[in-house]
Structures are given as structure tokens and as C-alpha cells.
Amino acid sequence: MAEFSTKVDFDRVIKNIWEDESFKDIELLKRGFAIQDIILKDALMFIGINPSYDGNPGNTYYNHSHGQEHRYFKKFVNITKEVNSKKDLSKEAKLDWTHLDLLFIRETSQSLVRQLYEKEKLFLDEQLKISKQILIEAQPKIIVVNNTFARDLLKSEKHSTPKFEFNFDPELGTEKIISPVQLKDCPVFFTSMLTGQRALDLGSYARLVWHIEYVLKKIS
Numbered sequence: 001m002a003e004f005s006t007k008v009d010f011d012r013v014i015k016n017i018w019e020d021e022s023f024k025d026i027e028l029l030k031r032g033f034a035i036q037d038i039i040l041k042d043a044l045m046f047i048g049i050n051p052s053y054d055g056n057p058g059n060t061y062y063n064h065s066h067g068q069e070h071r072y073f074k075k076f077v078n079i080t081k082e083v084n085s086k087k088d089l090s091k092e093a094k095l096d097w098t099h100l101d102l103l104f105i106r107e108t109s110q111s112l113v114r115q116l117y118e119k120e121k122l123f124l125d126e127q128l129k130i131s132k133q134i135l136i137e138a139q140p141k142i143i144v145v146n147n148t149f150a151r152d153l154l155k156s157e158k159h160s161t162p163k164f165e166f167n168f169d170p171e172l173g174t175e176k177i178i179s180p181v182q183l184k185d186c187p188v189f190f191t192s193m194l195t196g197q198r199a200l201d202l203g204s205y206a207r208l209v210w211h212i213e214y215v216l217k218k219i220s
Helices: 008-018 027-031 071-083 109-121 121-139 148-155 201-218
Strands: 004-006 034-036 038-040 045-049 059-061 097-101 142-145 163-170 174-179 186-189
Touching: 004 008, 008 059, 034 097, 038 097, 038 121, 038 163, 045 071, 045 148, 071 097, 071 201, 097 109, 109 121, 109 148, 142 148, 142 201, 186 201
Parallel strands: 034 059, 045 097, 045 142, 142 186
Antiparallel strands: 004 038, 163 174, 174 186
């Protein structure tokens, strides 16, 4: 499976944001940034909003270690295993999973992240520009956006920096990317959190697994 390192390819541009004098008064800067390092290409990509904060400041390039180190990733592991285990899915169609948060700020409260966007739009927009480039380089086979604010940042006209456009495909039963052209026709599922108090119920989870497999067979 082809892959690339965000630390190798994007370290300097991310640090430029944190070192920008115009953002020096933003308290969250003191915590540093965090981002998934190794991104798999042509994979099932799960997109969240931002890393949580564990109280230990500093810049962090982390890896999900196949979901064994943090429960947040275990649902991604389980969904991928369930999809790949389907008997009518060809060996060539089976895929690996990867993960990306659209923002690199370290904050656990989602409401505070939303508030920060309203106050410091440019600061977060600069991060979104980098995330867009990472997505283009990753060329995911299917995307699952499992955070409502991440969905808003990608879809809403109000949050126009990523400049993604989507169109519903009735044959696939989900949306596909129209632009940027480098990601054209990539199927996208917009869903709620997969872990935590607001996680998908069991029925919705089962439908998501079925639907990913259905789309995977259609596009493979």
C-alpha cells in the first residue's frame, strides 16, 4: 500500500502557521499542533475535525498503530474488517484504512473549536488549505466524514476555504466529489461520530458498513 508522511511533506508549512506573528495571541498555539503522520493512499479515509488535548503541550506527529493505542480508531478498524470480510467482495477490492483530522489544533471541546473558527477564521482556514492538499495527495478510494463540523467545513458555503463541491449519485446512494478535480468522483459518506455519547446507533452503524461495501463493489 502506497503511503506518504505529513511530517516530511507538510512540516514546514504547518510550522509556518504556528510561527505566524499575526496568530501569536491565540492561546491554543501554546499547545502545539498534532497530525496523523503516515497517510495511506487509495484507502478508506476517515475524516475527523481535530485531535484532542491530553494536557501535554508540544508538536506531535502521531500514528494510529492500527487502532490499538486509542479507542477512537477502533471503530475504523472494525468497519474496515467488516467490509473486507464480505464474501462477495473480491480480493482486489479489499482496502486498508487511514485517517485525517481537518484541523491540527489540540482541543477536546468541539464547541470551543467552533467558537475559535468564528473568532480566528484565518488561522483555521490556513490549516484547511493544508488538509485539502493532503487529501489530494492521498487520493482516497472512499471517504467517511464522521464529524458534523468537519462536514460543515467541507460543504457549507460559509466555510468556503476548502472549496469542495459534492453531488448526490443515485446509483451509489451517497455523494461524490465534483471538485477539486483531483478528487473527482470519490464517494463520500457524511455521518456522525462513530465513538462517544453521540455515536451512531447499531442499526445506523450496520447500514454504514453495508453501504460502504456496496459502493466499494460498484467502483472497483
